[in-house]
Amino acid sequence: MGVFDLILGPILMGTQMNVLLMGIMIVQCYVYFERYKGDKPWIKATVWLLLLLDLLSSSFAMAMTYNYLVTNFGNIPAIQVTNTGIDPYPLLTGITALVVQTFFAWRIHVLTKNKLLAIIIAALSIIQMLASLGTMIGGLIVKDFVKLEQIKQISLIWLFGSVITDVIITVSLVRILSKKKTGFASTDHLISKIIRSTVQTGLLTTTFALGVVIAYLVSDSTMHLAFGLPLSKLYTNTLLSSLNARSAWSPEGYTTASHTAIQLPTGSGSQAYNEYSINTTNGIAVNVSKSSHTQTDSSSNEIHEMKTYKESPKHLNIV
Incomplete structure (x- = not known):
């Protein structure tokens, strides 16, 4: 060289x-x-x-x-x-x-x-x-x-x-x-x-x-x-x-500047999902909620059953 x-x-x-x-x-x-x-x-x-x-x-x-x-x-x-x-x-x-x-x-x-x-x-x-x-x-x-x-x-x-x-x-x-x-x-x-x-x-x-x-x-x-x-x-x-x-x-969810939500099916056969809500402005707080929704349509009535519960947020606090 x-x-x-x-x-x-x-x-x-x-x-x-x-x-x-x-x-x-x-x-x-x-x-x-x-x-x-x-x-x-x-x-x-x-x-x-x-x-x-x-x-x-x-x-x-x-x-x-x-x-x-x-x-x-x-x-x-x-x-x-x-x-x-x-x-x-x-x-x-x-x-x-x-x-x-x-x-x-x-x-x-x-x-x-x-x-x-x-x-x-x-x-x-x-x-x-x-x-x-x-x-x-x-x-x-x-x-x-x-x-x-x-x-x-x-x-x-x-x-x-x-x-x-x-x-x-x-x-x-x-x-x-x-x-x-x-x-x-x-x-x-x-x-x-x-x-x-x-x-x-x-x-x-x-x-x-x-x-x-x-x-x-x-x-x-x-x-x-x-x-x-x-x-x-x-x-x-x-x-x-x-x-x-x-x-x-959250490739399967939606994202804004401060919020991400992920909806994942439970695989139970009904319209049920787990939702993970992620706050990404001041940190990440993962809130897990589970919902199930059963709907029956007829000419005279509709039956709606909603069951929800929330667990304590799992705070990751990552900017």
């Missing part, structure tokens, strides 16, 4: 992935604002903030790539140092991770009322963000890619901080949701779907963050940027995916 492969190749791949995920993020934001108009203002503000951070991240990534591949094409000394496009990358990624991770810390607090766990997650996230700021400052001072070894310690605090926080969030959510199963097959199936989604999205960000760490440790080239440049987009898409998935939890 030549110098262009080692330095420009990972930058080009990372930028392409960054822009691709930016497009997915825009679609997710459109779906969110169309579908969940009843969400709390602060949640909407969080989504707008993440969209702004993503736009900045993509803009800087494209400016960096243009500088290396067009403005300084063939200029080997110029591509061996950082430029203004790459300099903000650590901080933007750290801030994005902070916003997303603290959102999930709040979600865990709502689920468990465990302030200590939420505080630990938030504290770790703040540490990784501050370390990302230190990494950016170090990069501005060092500049030369080969000499970035000098700021490896602060960079590893940032990257390992992100990985550890992601793992804690994923494991905590899976354990919490597993304990929320009610014994009702349909409700438990719903919870299992949420658990699978949580694991999949958590593993995605963790895998890419580990990819950055490994590439940073084993190579002096820019290989870590192939994983690092898209990382902030994975965080934002994870949160938006989690918010938008609320409507997909």
Whole structure:
């Protein structure tokens, strides 16, 4: 491999992935604002903030790539140092991770009322963000890619901080949701779907963050940027995916911005069904009601028999 492969190749791949995920993020934001108009203002503000951070991240990534591949094409000394496009990358990624991770810390607090766990997650996230700021400052001072070894310690605090926080969030959510199963097959199936989604999205960000760490440790080239440049987009898409998935939890029912109802036949041969009412604005409250309806039509009369009962709501409280 030549110098262009080692330095420009990972930058080009990372930028392409960054822009691709930016497009997915825009679609997710459109779906969110169309579908969940009843969400709390602060949640909407969080989504707008993440969209702004993503736009900045993509803009800087494209400016960096243009500088290396067009403005300084063939200029080997110029591509061996950082430029203004790459300099903000650590901080933007750290801030994005902070916003997303603290959102999930709040979600865990709502689920468990465990302030200590939420505080630990938030504290770790703040540490990784501050370390990302230190990494950016170090990069501005060092500049030369080969000499970035000098700021490896602060960079590893940032990257390992992100990985550890992601793992804690994923494991905590899976354990919490597993304990929320009610014994009702349909409700438990719903919870299992949420658990699978949580694991999949958590593993995605963790895998890419580990990819950055490994590439940073084993190579002096820019290989870590192939994983690092898209990382902030994975965080934002994870949160938006989690918010938008609320409507997909009831494929056989109907959904509004704040309410989902699932009607499932009992299979008894009569017009009987179980209805699961799910409030998804401030959380999930699964109310289970069972109804049976027998109707006989004749020319003179109609017989209606209604039997209903409700069980205590099973509160999951997931935003």
